Amino acid sequence: MPPGANVLIVTAVAAERDAVLLGLQGSRRFHVIAAGAGTAAAAAGTAAALAAGSYGCVISAGIGGGFPGRAPVGSLVVASEMLDAALGAETPVGFRSAAELGFGSVSVLAPGGTVQALAAALAAAGLTVSTGTVLTVSTATGTAGTAAELAARHPQAAAEAMEGHGVAVAAQALGIAALELRAISNPVGPRDRAAWKIKEALDALTAAAAILLEVL
Numbered sequence: 001m002p003p004g005a006n007v008l009i010v011t012a013v014a015a016e017r018d019a020v021l022l023g024l025q026g027s028r029r030f031h032v033i034a035a036g037a038g039t040a041a042a043a044a045g046t047a048a049a050l051a052a053g054s055y056g057c058v059i060s061a062g063i064g065g066g067f068p069g070r071a072p073v074g075s076l077v078v079a080s081e082m083l084d085a086a087l088g089a090e091t092p093v094g095f096r097s098a099a100e101l102g103f104g105s106v107s108v109l110a111p112g113g114t115v116q117a118l119a120a121a122l123a124a125a126g127l128t129v130s131t132g133t134v135l136t137v138s139t140a141t142g143t144a145g146t147a148a149e150l151a152a153r154h155p156q157a158a159a160e161a162m163e164g165h166g167v168a169v170a171a172q173a174l175g176i177a178a179l180e181l182r183a184i185s186n187p188v189g190p191r192d193r194a195a196w197k198i199k200e201a202l203d204a205l206t207a208a209a210a211i212l213l214e215v216l
């Protein structure tokens with residue numbers, strides 16, 4: 001990313017946007033939008049914002065589910081890859097991705113150097129952070145069976161959310177680097193919405209946004 005370039009941050013909901021803005025402390029180089037939940041809203045919102053401004057980097061940011069043993073609740077995940085885990089087809093031998101079936105790409109890689117630099121800076125600030133694939137799903141995982149299936153299909157997966165791949169595809173279309181940053185509010189597994197630690201995750205997102213100012 002060119003030094004001093006503007007950065008677009010795309011969240012799903014207003015609470016995530018406000019948590020990020022709090023950490024950015026009024027920096028004018030970072031623009032934050034809440035584009036809505038899901039890949040379609042994320043991609044459309046990102047494309048519209050990119051068409052209206054000049055940016056060196058786009059970040060999909062928000063809360064997310066963490067795979068047990070990879071990303072605990074309250075920790076942060078910096079995506080090495082934004083992967084649409086839902087795009088494909090059921091076949092007699094199980095799910096096959098659009099890439100495996102030859103009708104599309106399901107993955108966008110994040111720039112490795114920036115991923116490592118951001119993860120190192122977050123860790124240096126005392127935050128718990130991991131890197132790995134962040135899956136983009138259309139249906140939040142709600143059973144142990146689906147969690148196990150996803151983990152087996154994507155051994156590098158650290159987290160899941162609903163927007164990253166859409167944001168990344170919109171950025172990629174314009175040749176702009178994309179990142180995804182998730183603060184973990186819940187484990188990927190049996191649904192227990194009442195147990196989601198949303199405040200802890202939003203606080204972690206605010207702390208991480210302050211570090212973005214140093215790294216990007």
Ligand SMILES: O=C(O)c1cccc(C(=O)CC[C@H]2O[C@@H](n3cnc4c(=O)[nH]cnc43)[C@H](O)[C@@H]2O)c1
Nearest residue numbers: 012015016037038063064065140141160161162163
């Ligand atoms: O209710 C609230 O106060 C509140 C505050 C901030 C965010 C929310 C959301 O519900 C955000 C929805 C957003 O979260 C992502 N997400 C979080 N956990 C998961 C998950 O386990 N699987 C998939 N997605 C998850 C997702 O990106 C949603 O768009 C509520």
